[in-house]
Amino acid sequence: MRPLPTLRQLRYLTALAEHLHFGRAAEACLATQSTLSAGLQELETILGVTLVERTKRKVMLTPLGEQVVTRARVVLRGAEDIADLAAASTEVLSGPLRLGVIPTIAPYLLPHALPSLRQRYPALRLFLREDLTARLLDRLATGDLDAALIALPWPSPEIETMHIADDGFMLACPPDHPLALRPDLSAADLIDQDLLLLEEGHCLRDHALSACHLPGPAKGEGVLGTSLATLVQMVANGLGVTLLPEMAVKSGVLAGTDVVTRPLRGAGSRGIGLAWRPSSPRKAEFRLLGEALKAGFQ
Known part of the structure; x- marks a missing residue:
C-alpha cells in the first residue's frame, strides 16, 4: 500500500x-x-x-x-x-462549535441570547466569527465554520436554514426632520429622501430596500456607511435618514444621540436564521441551538 x-x-x-x-x-x-x-x-x-x-x-x-x-x-x-x-452521540451541544454571525446581528442579538445559552448548555464552547454573509458561507462550505447566523432570505442551495425570528425596519431621522413630525408614514415617503445605506456587501442593505420596496442607488452614488453605528452618527449629523432593524433599535444603537425612529406602514422585515451544511451530522444540535437563540428575541 x-x-x-x-x-x-x-x-x-x-x-x-x-x-x-x-x-x-x-x-x-x-x-x-x-x-x-x-x-x-x-x-x-x-x-x-x-x-x-x-x-x-x-x-x-x-x-x-x-x-x-x-x-x-x-x-x-x-x-x-x-x-x-x-461527539453528538454522547452529549448534545457540548465541546467546540464555530459560529459565524453577520455584523448587523452579532452585537444586537448575542448579548441577550448567550447568557441563557450558556446556562442551558454549560459544556458548549462557542467560538464566534463576525463577517459578511458571503464570506461566512464560504467558510461554512469549507468547514472552517459549523454554522452561521445570517439574515434571510439568502439564495443558496448549498445551505440548510432554520428560521428563528423576523426583524422589522424603522425609519431613523433627526428629531426636527419633516418625517419625524408626520403621524403616519409609509415606505413611499422615503423615495425623495437622502437615504443613507450600508456599503455593498452588507445583506441588510438589500433586505431593507426590498422590505420597503425602494430602488437602490446607482453604482457609485449615495452616502454609504460601514456599520449601523456609523449610519446613526451620519443621521445625527443631518446627512439624511436611514432604515434600522428593530433589533438594533431595541438594543440601544441610538444611545448618545437625539436620533428618533418612526414606524413605516407597509414595511416588511428581514428573517433571522441559522444556516449549516446539508451534509453536517449535527443538524439536530443546530436546531436546538436555533431554539436557544430565539430567547434573544423574547
Whole structure:
C-alpha cells in the first residue's frame, strides 16, 4: 500500500494556502514554523510533486498545489464531520462549535441570547466569527465554520436554514426632520429622501430596500456607511435618514444621540436564521441551538 498524506499535513497545506505565510500558518495550526515546513516537505515527498513555491519574498502555491488544497479541504471537512458525529452521540451541544454571525446581528442579538445559552448548555464552547454573509458561507462550505447566523432570505442551495425570528425596519431621522413630525408614514415617503445605506456587501442593505420596496442607488452614488453605528452618527449629523432593524433599535444603537425612529406602514422585515451544511451530522444540535437563540428575541 502506498503511503498517504496525513490529516495534519493536509491541515498544514490548507493553512498555508489561507495565510501565504509560514509563520502565520504555523500559528494557526498551533505548531512551530519548522514543524509546519517539515510537514509540508514530507507531504511533497509522499506525493512526489511540488506543491509550494518558496522564495525569500513570498510564498505561493503551484497550480497543482491549488488543486490539492481544494481536495484537502473536502477531506478535512469529512474528518471533522466524523468527530462531530461521535461527539453528538454522547452529549448534545457540548465541546467546540464555530459560529459565524453577520455584523448587523452579532452585537444586537448575542448579548441577550448567550447568557441563557450558556446556562442551558454549560459544556458548549462557542467560538464566534463576525463577517459578511458571503464570506461566512464560504467558510461554512469549507468547514472552517459549523454554522452561521445570517439574515434571510439568502439564495443558496448549498445551505440548510432554520428560521428563528423576523426583524422589522424603522425609519431613523433627526428629531426636527419633516418625517419625524408626520403621524403616519409609509415606505413611499422615503423615495425623495437622502437615504443613507450600508456599503455593498452588507445583506441588510438589500433586505431593507426590498422590505420597503425602494430602488437602490446607482453604482457609485449615495452616502454609504460601514456599520449601523456609523449610519446613526451620519443621521445625527443631518446627512439624511436611514432604515434600522428593530433589533438594533431595541438594543440601544441610538444611545448618545437625539436620533428618533418612526414606524413605516407597509414595511416588511428581514428573517433571522441559522444556516449549516446539508451534509453536517449535527443538524439536530443546530436546531436546538436555533431554539436557544430565539430567547434573544423574547
